[in-house]
Amino acid sequence: MSDESPRLEGPLPPAALDDPHLQPYAKHPEGTQAIAAVALIIGFLGFIGFGITYWVSDNTQWEAVTLGVGMLGLGFGVITWGKYLMPQGPFVEERHAFHSTEDERAAMTAAITERGGMVVKRRKLLGGLFLLGSTAMGVVLVFPLLRSLGPKPGRTLFLTNWKKNSQLVTVDGRRVTADDLDVGGVLTVFPKGYEGSSPDQVILIRLAKLGPFDAPYPLSPPGRTDWTAQGNVAYSKMCTHLGCPVGLYQEQTQQLVCPCHQSIFNVNAGALPEFGPAPRPLPQLPLKVDNAGYLRSQGGFDQPVGPGFWERP
């Protein structure tokens, strides 16, 4: 970038009042000024209106309207003033190259490499020790900055609080019987003592009205027929995609739908994902009915619940 025009030092040359650059852009400055004045007055009134609204009613809509009118009036007035009544210009300013000369660059490089290099090269021991110390500081500071934030995952992600004979309860702690749900009904249940716990949430679905002595509900995959209890089936409610609660049950198609990203699971087929981004079936909780008629789990889940993670086999 060449810089041909001399840089103007000190105040720029004065201009006369009749210089065309100093004339307003507006053709009828008086009329334009009147418009700007009206806008500013409206703005002023708007703010007064806001004060009154706030004092009298605290109505959100009127507060917005009065405040908006106040600001629009002021803004419109000032813009009119600036755009139409101030000197129209156009004015020009030179750009100046801001890069340094080659000599200055060389001097800067030399200062770093030669002056600095001389000192560092002569005192290699000190440099090395300083580097060692600061590296050690960097490493140990990671511990309080990161490690203190939370516990290590350990086996937590593999476990839930569902054990053998866990009692199925609602979020209020009410025990659930095998006949609590009508066909097509769903209920979110937890192991007793862990009501509301996120990884333990289970969705209980009544697929058929079966009595204690009826044949078990024909649920695929094979080997899981005795995981149902009198037509009740239970799946982990945590979506295997991103952990949202799979809360939508479509009875007609026997599907569970996750409202977050539309993964669809087949309730009749071990909650196999039929559609959407979920990669795995919802883990199934094997159910049984105890002597008092309440639902219990035969055991925990046979796999980690929820979305995938690196340590998952």
Added chain:
Amino acid sequence: MIDSSLRWVDDRLGVAKGGRTFLDKIFPDHWSFMLGEIALYSFVVLLGTGVFLSLYYVPSAHEIVYHGSYIPLRGQRVSEAYATSVGLSFDVKSGLLMRQAHHWAADIFLGSIAVHMARVFFTGAFRKPREFNWIVGVTMLILGIVNGFLGYSLPDDLVSGTGIRIAYSIMESIPLVGSYLGFWVFGGNYPGSGIILERFFILHVLIVPLLILGLLGAHLGLLVKQKHTQFPGKGKTEHNVVGSPMFPTFMAKTTGFLFVTTAVIFLLGGLAQINPIWQFGQYEPFQISYAVQPDWYMGWLDGALRIMPSWEWVGWGHTLPLEVFLPAVIFPGIIFNILIIWPFLETRKTKDLAYHNLLDRPRDRPLRTAAGTAMLTLLFMTFFASSTDVMANFFEVPLNDVLWFFRFAVVIAPVIAGFVAFKICNEMRAAEGIGKRKRALIISRSSTGEYSTTEAEPRPGDGSEELEAIPVPTFIDLVPPELATGAGVRRVMR
């Protein structure tokens, strides 16, 4: 008065020379240069309304009994965060206005950044010497998106809580460190030790805004130092800036614009409901609402998650949830990295090392325009894909079809859009006199019957452009020239 106080300051700091240069600074006039100002002023509104909100909001998962004036919630046990957010909406005077204005301001902030960035991209304003400022801008966009997410997570309502759950699962999907990251950010397995709202709060109100403020200072500082770009035009060269002076013209216009931007945000904040958390209810990890979408600037990520096939990789005793990791971590990573390195990619291709202060017309750079169009189309497609369920319901087509449409559309649409943009640019470049304001042709018939055409006079609005641009005068003679007779009146003839 001004003279004596300036003298006092100048004696100590020497501000007169630099200050005067600053007041004389020229800003080019073009409507598209105001897009960045919208972002700046909505950020100002965010700071103001945010301070207001922070005086009432309590970032705590601690459960209390709600006693406020929202009757359906009375007597229920809710978190303090949710109770104070509902309280802000109903029990703090002007609270709902401030809360909604804050939310609208955030949406407008990110929207204007996106549009401003598109302007900078398509006009080539990122070229040498402004690569730094481009990177600063992209970084602010990323921080803005992050802070928007942190902010709308704070009320602890059902919709935003689901978003936090998804964020946790996205962290979890990262190979090797994912589970550790999730546990450390949340203080344990989801929902963590109950500390997440405090952590989000301090990030949202202090750490991220401070970073944005610092970068904003750098953004504007670089703008002042390097001076604004301008479109080519009469008297405009690579070596000058033509426009309005900082003081008073630009200052008046921009102050007015601050007021107008703020007015629009507050009008929306009071008249257009946004994020009615009292309707969603408090977040419980086992509850969910239907047709939930994040705020618009997260939509492209949500859409990418929705249309991604379920490609989980399992092997060697490990699981790699590619169905999450690719769309939610790798995809935005690629997009932001392309944005950051774009100026250097372009230099590598064009071998153009010159300074550029005059802007490009998008049509004059067909490849860049095509690339930008393709990128925007990709983002729009993923954005629309975040409402697959709503679309399926609205158009009464199977969800399956909508999903497959978008799976193809995200690949095909950008290619088509880029190709069409490329073609249009080349066509426009070939058309002569395009973009110039046309003057009327006057057809006249001479006495001999001969027809001839002459161009009409320039339109009134074009008149001011006929003036040569001059340096900003510092002193103006207040005496009209016809009365200027005595000594002491300086008159400069041009």
